[in-house]
Amino acid sequence: MKSTTILISLIILLGLSWEIKAQEQPLKDFAEDRKDRKFCFYPSTLRMVNLANNPDFDDLVSGIDKLLIYNLDSTARADKSYKEIITTYQELDFEEYASAYGGGLNFYVYGKENKKETEYIGVVKQDDLLTAFYMRGQIAMNKIPRLIQSMSEGDFINPFDFNLDDFGKNTQDQ
Amino acid sequence: MKKGIVIIGMMFLSVAMMAQGTVISAYFDQLEDNEDYTKVSVSQKMFSMFTELEAGSDAEKEFLQAVSKLKGLKVIMADSVAEASKMYKKAVADVNKAGYEELMSVKDAEENMQFSIIEKDGIIQELMMVAGGNKRFVMLSLYGEIDLNNISKIAQEMRIEGMEHLGRMEEKHEKHNDTY
Numbered sequence: 001m002k003s004t005t006i007l008i009s010l011i012i013l014l015g016l017s018w019e020i021k022a023q024e025q026p027l028k029d030f031a032e033d034r035k036d037r038k039f040c041f042y043p044s045t046l047r048m049v050n051l052a053n054n055p056d057f058d059d060l061v062s063g064i065d066k067l068l069i070y071n072l073d074s075t076a077r078a079d080k081s082y083k084e085i086i087t088t089y090q091e092l093d094f095e096e097y098a099s100a101y102g103g104g105l106n107f108y109v110y111g112k113e114n115k116k117e118t119e120y121i122g123v124v125k126q127d128d129l130l131t132a133f134y135m136r137g138q139i140a141m142n143k144i145p146r147l148i149q150s151m152s153e154g155d156f157i158n159p160f161d162f163n164l165d166d167f168g169k170n171t172q173d174q
Numbered sequence: 175m176k177k178g179i180v181i182i183g184m185m186f187l188s189v190a191m192m193a194q195g196t197v198i199s200a201y202f203d204q205l206e207d208n209e210d211y212t213k214v215s216v217s218q219k220m221f222s223m224f225t226e227l228e229a230g231s232d233a234e235k236e237f238l239q240a241v242s243k244l245k246g247l248k249v250i251m252a253d254s255v256a257e258a259s260k261m262y263k264k265a266v267a268d269v270n271k272a273g274y275e276e277l278m279s280v281k282d283a284e285e286n287m288q289f290s291i292i293e294k295d296g297i298i299q300e301l302m303m304v305a306g307g308n309k310r311f312v313m314l315s316l317y318g319e320i321d322l323n324n325i326s327k328i329a330q331e332m333r334i335e336g337m338e339h340l341g342r343m344e345e346k347h348e349k350h351n352d353t354y
Contacts, residue, residue, distance in 0.1 A: 096219070097219050098214075100214040101213055
């Protein structure tokens, strides 16, 4: 009896972990061969980008379990294949939360609510930047406008716009 | 006779369905591939997320309450289009033709603006704003359950380009009330 319970629990656990993994997998499958850079954040590393200890930022990220960011390459921009990400997740029952397109800006956010958490997938294209992200957890939406302002004031590193080239320059200058 | 009732019923249904965001949706379709115009859409799903948040200050509480009753937001905007004035006239004509009630219009040298609503049982279900100048065009539709007193709070907090005009509506609304 005991072994049956353990077996059933294991099957349920495996099933749940497969479901969670499955939702980020389509983005990984698309982006791995088309990425310039990839960043993976967990709660502890997300707090590290908050240089000025902005409390709004901490509030915003406190519910995030995982954030995957891919800076996609010029091919994905040129052939507009990034749109496949949206259609793939639509097929996985992700619903549109917000979108903006035209005028040089393309921005799509889709989400799917599970029992305990919500998963988000998004694509942002502006000028030379094409970024796709996957996020799992809860996000305090009302903090976003204030954070955009803080971002422009340099309170913290914008995780969607890392420029790793600058790190090398600083070291060489010294 | 039965067929007639069905047709009349369908007509009423189509008018009711037209009520929320149909005019602006038609413009979304029409301008979908036009890169001169930025199209923004925020769904009910996004607004419903605000209901799960805990408000810190009273201002936040008021904002969250106002936003949680919204069902969607659609904005079309262009900063530099030659046909802005023509688009404004056409959009205003389409809005009026679709049965929206004009709430207020502002005409000045730089930009014209019209605010219209769809109201049912004393509740504003959609607020439509059309603005057009020499080169600038904005069409904004906010739908759900709308309290005009909270419009500027929503506009201020959301910081979506084009929404700053909604704040102007409240200013004008207050001035108008002071006059009478």
